[in-house]
Amino acid sequence: WLKDKVETNKFALPALYHPASLIPEDIWCACPATTNGNEQAHHNVNHDSVNLTLLGGIMRGRAFDDH
Numbered sequence: 001w002l003k004d005k006v007e008t009n010k011f012a013l014p015a016l017y018h019p020a021s022l023i024p025e026d027i028w029c030a031c032p033a034t035t036n037g038n039e040q041a042h043h044n045v046n047h048d049s050v051n052l053t054l055l056g057g058i059m060r061g062r063a064f065d066d067h
Contacts, residue, residue, distance in 0.1 A: 005012035014021040018028050052060060 002013075014023075018025065021028065
């Protein structure tokens with residue numbers, strides 16, 4: 001996995017390992033270690049709206065974003 005990411009995805013290692021990143025240390029340290037907060041913020045977006053048509057999905061997404 002690591003060999004593949006280092007050779008083909010130049011962003012993967014810097015995204016996970018600060019010494020390989022160009023992000024300043026103060027910004028790196030200010031970011032949360034997980035995306036749990038983001039996941040919790042929209043956990044119910046698909047709760048009752050799966051298998052919608054394209055237009056239905058767009059309308060549902062817009063209604064969700066407006067609230």
